[in-house]
Amino acid sequence: MTPPQLPAVTEPAALTAALRKAGVLDRGAVREVKVLHERDTVLSHITRLGLRYVGESAGAPQSLILKTPHAAFAKPLANAGRHEVAYYTQVAPKMPAQLVPRCFDGNFDEESLAWHLLLEDLTDSHEIIPQSPLPPSREQMMAIVTALARWHAAWWDHASLGETVGTWESTEDSARQMETFAGHYDRFADQLGDRLSEERRILYRRLVEQSARLSQRYHSRRRVSIAHGDAHTWNFMLPRAGVVDTVRIFDFDLWGIDVPTNDLAYMMAMQWYPERRQALERLLLNHYHQTLIANGVSGYTRGALDQDYRWSVLWHITKPIWQWSINIPPVIWWNNLERVMMAVEDLGCEEILG
Numbered sequence: 531m532t533p534p535q536l537p538a539v540t541e542p543a544a545l546t547a548a549l550r551k552a553g554v555l556d557r558g559a560v561r562e563v564k565v566l567h568e569r570d571t572v573l574s575h576i577t578r579l580g581l582r583y584v585g586e587s588a589g590a591p592q593s594l595i596l597k598t599p600h601a602a603f604a605k606p607l608a609n610a611g612r613h614e615v616a617y618y619t620q621v622a623p624k625m626p627a628q629l630v631p632r633c634f635d636g637n638f639d640e641e642s643l644a645w646h647l648l649l650e651d652l653t654d655s656h657e658i659i660p661q662s663p664l665p666p667s668r669e670q671m672m673a674i675v676t677a678l679a680r681w682h683a684a685w686w687d688h689a690s691l692g693e694t695v696g697t698w699e700s701t702e703d704s705a706r707q708m709e710t711f712a713g714h715y716d717r718f719a720d721q722l723g724d725r726l727s728e729e730r731r732i733l734y735r736r737l738v739e740q741s742a743r744l745s746q747r748y749h750s751r752r753r754v755s756i757a758h759g760d761a762h763t764w765n766f767m768l769p770r771a772g773v774v775d776t777v778r779i780f781d782f783d784l785w786g787i788d789v790p791t792n793d794l795a796y797m798m799a800m801q802w803y804p805e806r807r808q809a810l811e812r813l814l815l816n817h818y819h820q821t822l823i824a825n826g827v828s829g830y831t832r833g834a835l836d837q838d839y840r841w842s843v844l845w846h847i848t849k850p851i852w853q854w855s856i857n858i859p860p861v862i863w864w865n866n867l868e869r870v871m872m873a874v875e876d877l878g879c880e881e882i883l884g
Contacts, residue, residue: 536563539635539646540579540596548635548648549590558585566593573607573783574600578651593651594634599644610783611645612638617782618647621695621756625684628776629677631767655775656767663865665806666763668813674766675814677777678758678797679821682790685756686827696756696787701742701749708741711848714855730871736883737847744882747841748789753830759784761793762801791835794818795842799873800849800866807873815839844879846870 538544542560549555562582569576577596599611618633632650639645659666666674685691692698699707715734719726737744748754758765760781769775798807798814819835850867854860874880 536565536577536579536596537598537644537646539637539648545581545594545648552634554634555583555590556586558583558587558590570600572600573610574598578653591634591651593653595631595647595649595651595653597647597649605643608643608645611643613785614781614783615645615647617785618649621785624695626680628778629681629684630779630782649780652767652778655770655773656778657770658764658767662762662764663801665802666768668810670768671763671810671814672817673768673777674763674797675794675818676821677766677779678761678793679818680825681779682755682757682793683822683825683827686790686822686830687752687754691754691756691787692751696785698751698787699748701745704745704749705742708738708745711851712738714851718851718854733847733874733880733883736880737844740883744841744845747838753789753834753838754787755790756785757788757790758782758793759786759788761797763797789838789842791838791842792845794839795846795873796849799843799877800846800870803869804872804876807869808876840877840879841882843870843873843877844882847874 539548540563542563545560545563546555549560560581561584564580564582566578566580568578575598577598579594579596581590581592581594583590597614599608615636615638618630619636622630622633631652633647634650635646635648637646659670665671685695688695715738719731719734758779760783761779765779765781767778767780769777794815798811802810815835816832819830819832822830847867847870849870850863853863853866
């Protein structure tokens with residue numbers, strides 16, 4: 531029998547139907563479901579399920595990952611669940627294999643706002659790198675950037691973008707978003723007082739003033755792809771020692787059409803202090819570009835990548851303020867602010883403002 535705390539989707543009959551539809555279970559059937567482990571993340575609840583079968587079940591998964599909303603955020607952040615279910619059920623099946631965990635079933639109920647994902651369990655073959663904020667090793671970062679570049683290349687300037695995959699933000703949407711940001715910034719600056727220097731205040735004011743021009747890069751709808759939106763290195767699973775496999779990317783509640791370097795800037799400029807970033811930044815940008823080219827991207831020069839990366843780093847000074855506006859703890863947004871500001875200075879990003 532299914533334990534009572536599990537949702538209906540994990541009933542043996544429902545799992546049998548889902549796995550048959552996914553093509554991984556033929557004549558057998560799920561007989562028993564057992565909770566192996568469960569934990570909360572910031573926004574969701576993760577349950578590892580063990581499965582037992584009756585009848586022929588060769589090739590069927592022995593365990594699954596069930597992802598459901600965190601009880602405290604089920605309704606306020608329902609759109610994140612809607613967005614992630616859409617990614618796994620509509621976008622992921624059209625991508626190259628072994629980039630993201632396989633999804634066996636997913637659903638978002640518009641009436642109740644309940645949602646779930648049944649995902650491939652990679653616990654035995656993959657692991658997440660050391661606990662935040664420790665950065666990955668050079669070798670691990672090369673593998674992570676390889677996966678990210680392959681993922682971006684799969685949708686690079688794809689005809690489906692904005693048609694059947696994702697939506698474009700209009701110029702009016704961008705203007706409204708910047709107006710909202712400017713209001714957040716004013717309150718943020720007032721609260722920080724002398725902890726936000728006059729030089730940084732000037733930088734923010736210039737960014738707001740120049741935002742329409744800077745947004746033209748996105749609105750050109752060229753050299754774009756699907757971006758992750760939260761591409762810190764703890765959203766990548768690396769093969770365990772001795773396992774020959776590829777990196778998997780997960781957590782897609784913020785995916786969307788964007789300039790791909792936004793993911794790279796968030797990963798490096800936002801997350802790393804100068805010594806680590808300066809040691810790996812050029813190497814990883816070179817490797818990212820080479821991987822794009824090897825995966826079919828053309829007409830995108832190494833110089834264009836540098837320009838886009840600096841543009842993305844500059845835009846990322848807005849991120850700590852957005853985080854502050856939704857009550858993310860200061861231990862996150864303050865460190866992000868300091869790190870990205872140091873990257874802006876190192877890379878001369880202020881020049882982009884003219």
